[in-house]
Amino acid sequence: MAKQDVESEVTGNVWKVLKNAGDSVAEGEVIMILESMKMEIPVEAPSDGTVASILVEPEDQVEEDQVVAVIET
């Protein structure tokens, strides 16, 4: 099992977290939704796997390239 970081593409706020640690995800599935500049930005699983950890909570501020979740593939 390899761990893979999931990064935010934008600077903004966490709006909704849709997956929890332990959930299985398919490539492209939305793990959380961020909000930046009045736009909703989905954070998608980069590959099939299981969510190892979610590193942010709703309302948290995130920076571009910040690791917001880790998945095991």
Place this chain on the structure above:
Amino acid sequence: MTNDQSVSGRGAFKKILIANRGAIAARIVRACRELGMPSVVVYTSVDAMAPYVANADEAYPLTGLRPNDSYLDQDQLMSIAELSKADAVHPGYGFLSENATFAQRVIDAGMHFIGPAPAWLDRMGDKVNARRLMAQQGMPTFAGSDLITDVDSAREAAQRIGFPLVVKPSGGGGGMGMQVVAHMGDLETALAQAQAVADAAFANGGLYLERWIEKPRHIEYQILADEHGNAMHLFERECSVQRRHQKLIEESPAPGIDTAVLREQAQRGADICAQLGYNNLGTMETLYSDGDSGFLEMNTRIQVEHGVTEEVTGIDLVQQQILLSAGGSLPEQPPSMKGHAIEVRVYAEDAQSLMPSTGLLRTFSVPELFGVRVETGYQQGQEVSPYYDALLAKIIATGNTREQAIGRAVVALQAFTIEGVRTNAALLLRVLKAPDFLQGNIDTGMVERLLRQGARIPAL
């Protein structure tokens, strides 16, 4: 003759509070100064360095950062309005500009709200209501339904309208919550999905159905109305170049549509406004497809793209708004149109992925060129934050012909140096150079098609 003389019998405001930020705040500060009326701006900590904050006569800080805690916070804005002894409030666009409750609070506090009467913000804010009202007055509309009450009535309406159709939220805008439905079998799911978005995003959670137009053009008409029962139109704007249902490029006149058809629609819009007693500025948005046209909605505020109309008519729409609110009348001579104007919106977002981009504007060098006007609320050294929309600047290029205006927009975009955030300039240039765009073959899907073509080019 200066433009402000085209509104006669005007009064004056002692001080105008601008309840907005960015390019429109800068634009209103300028109009106030030109009219000799003092302006008051509000700003959050990330906007403190914006050029209009220094240019306004007075500036007051807001406590929060996010829109709900700052530019949408009615209590804060009302107390600053009272503290500064303003006698009028200009809401700009977005934020509280179409909020009837805010407009009424301003009026109840003894000030003028620069815009239509609150009842108009209410009537037009409900899309089903606006559609019904306009249809009754003889404005063409595409087949559609009233508010959907249950699935059975939705099926009946859908049968009558035909497929494909679109489910729309009645209280919404900006394309949010819209669902295109191809078959009766998909209707129930689409209603549920649209309802979820409408409930989350809009105060009014109702839905309605409308015929779906493939590859339409977005054509809108600028209306000007005084408080004495008169209304006139200032021609049309073509706004079909959009991404995520939001406008990217606007121009006037609209290329490739029979002028007689455009004038007839614009005049009908103005006549309806006069008939109904509408006041101040308004824009009638319509969809146009193969000679057919249908009313979409009416915006009860100044639009982002007002500059293209100003350039082709020579009429200062922001000054007009202020003077009409102060009781001014419309000119007796109808305005004329000269040349061609095109606006491109420079956004802080990636030109291919469209992802928003924030950061410090290390370089922000605005081009100064013949036939080019730039509207912005930013300057070099300022922070572009994630809290507000991504509009950095509007470039409005004017020429004797469409070709000349487009050429000037291209040169201006190439001369505009922005460092510190990514911008959509490369996408705007692609559109301006696309053969379809140059020939006037425009529709609301063209940006998505261009982006799909671009996606096939491998990244370096």
